[in-house]
Amino acid sequence: MITSAVRTLATELTGDDLPAYVYDLPALRAHARAVRDALPPGLELYYAAKANPAPPVLRTLAPHVTGYEVASGGEVEHVRAAVPGAPLAFGGPGKTEGELRRALTLGVERFHVESEQELRLLAGVAEDAGIDAVDVLLRVNVPLASDELGGAALAMGGRPSPFGLDPEAVQRCLPLLSGAGSRGPLRLRGIHAHLASGLDAPAQLTVAAAIADWARKLSERHGLDELTEVNVGGGMGVDYAHPDRRFDWAAYGKGMADLALRHPGRTLRIEPGRALTVYCGWYVTEVLDIKHSGGEAFAVLRGGTHHIRTPATKQHDQPFQVLPMDTTATWTRPWARPAVREEPVTLVGQLCTPKDVLARRVQVPELRAGDRVAFAMAGAYAWNISHHDFLMHPRPGFHYLDT
Numbered sequence: 001m002i003t004s005a006v007r008t009l010a011t012e013l014t015g016d017d018l019p020a021y022v023y024d025l026p027a028l029r030a031h032a033r034a035v036r037d038a039l040p041p042g043l044e045l046y047y048a049a050k051a052n053p054a055p056p057v058l059r060t061l062a063p064h065v066t067g068y069e070v071a072s073g074g075e076v077e078h079v080r081a082a083v084p085g086a087p088l089a090f091g092g093p094g095k096t097e098g099e100l101r102r103a104l105t106l107g108v109e110r111f112h113v114e115s116e117q118e119l120r121l122l123a124g125v126a127e128d129a130g131i132d133a134v135d136v137l138l139r140v141n142v143p144l145a146s147d148e149l150g151g152a153a154l155a156m157g158g159r160p161s162p163f164g165l166d167p168e169a170v171q172r173c174l175p176l177l178s179g180a181g182s183r184g185p186l187r188l189r190g191i192h193a194h195l196a197s198g199l200d201a202p203a204q205l206t207v208a209a210a211i212a213d214w215a216r217k218l219s220e221r222h223g224l225d226e227l228t229e230v231n232v233g234g235g236m237g238v239d240y241a242h243p244d245r246r247f248d249w250a251a252y253g254k255g256m257a258d259l260a261l262r263h264p265g266r267t268l269r270i271e272p273g274r275a276l277t278v279y280c281g282w283y284v285t286e287v288l289d290i291k292h293s294g295g296e297a298f299a300v301l302r303g304g305t306h307h308i309r310t311p312a313t314k315q316h317d318q319p320f321q322v323l324p325m326d327t328t329a330t331w332t333r334p335w336a337r338p339a340v341r342e343e344p345v346t347l348v349g350q351l352c353t354p355k356d357v358l359a360r361r362v363q364v365p366e367l368r369a370g371d372r373v374a375f376a377m378a379g380a381y382a383w384n385i386s387h388h389d390f391l392m393h394p395r396p397g398f399h400y401l402d403t
């Protein structure tokens, strides 16, 4: 699982160079290529930049994606600069007039509009700027039968939500859009929905079909000939308990090809984040101390959840590999090297809070002070969602391996 390049760097860095994020760009490239190859050629693949907006990551994905989904003015600026010329779709709730103005100036290709007021703001900002054609997708809370979402980890659609428009609100928006009566600058190009995350391929296909059907009915009911795009969102599941069990892109690609056949003349688009980049990142650190309390073993690591908040937010054990450090130089202290063998150990960080847990009561053959631990699946929603400044520990190093 861990490549030799990542392992070599993880063991060669000195303790003071740790913790470190190590990104395996060849692995990212191979994964993105495999995902793209599994999808039908006409399906557009956007990457949701909020999962990991590091420029080397964005650039490595560039040959394999159609564009990027961005969710703030900051992401618009950042992604435009990192991958100039790549199409951007600007989503997210609460866009300000300033953000909309800047996005129009930067020529953002698609706006995912989340509310009626936002549509009016966008029209006004475009008119002020003398821009006469702005391509809009309405983000819709497409209703799903309750069994359609199954065990979705984070359901966002078909129930009360701060995101997107309910179907009744869509009706009220239509008069503001050209093709549906308005002579203003906004063109209704399609429907966007991002209803759930953590879904497996069959559940994703069910949701995609529901969104595409809903879009077709809307377009037929109102004669919306320009409504040719359906963005069915992201949320492809990843399994932190089983890093090798990956989303079934082959089955998903086949299902999306069938869906495309049932919707001729319409472009289907997806915008995954986590499932594209989660596997390429490693958070590497070292064991500072090992101790027992109340009969349980704890390993205290350099760093913690202020660098990788993922296990705290998702309440899971972050998967990891122990990299044993056996050189005599590793342990020069004149006392016995603290260690645990063949017993469950809880991996914690340096923060003064009981929530700073990276993995709980995990069985390891052996773990000693000075050993390295490489946490896997740290390439998405890891560093960039973390509370870096809490306790003022040094920031990790960042290494983008590309050989």
Ligand SMILES: *Cc1c(COP(=O)(O)O)cnc(C)c1O
Pocket (backbone or CB within 6 Å): 048, 050, 051, 069, 071, 091, 092, 194, 197, 198, 233, 234, 235, 236, 271, 272, 273, 274, 275
């Ligand atoms: C976060 C987000 C995504 C990506 O979700 P993942 O679970 O990372 O695939 C896609 N679209 C929208 C609108 C989002 O908010």
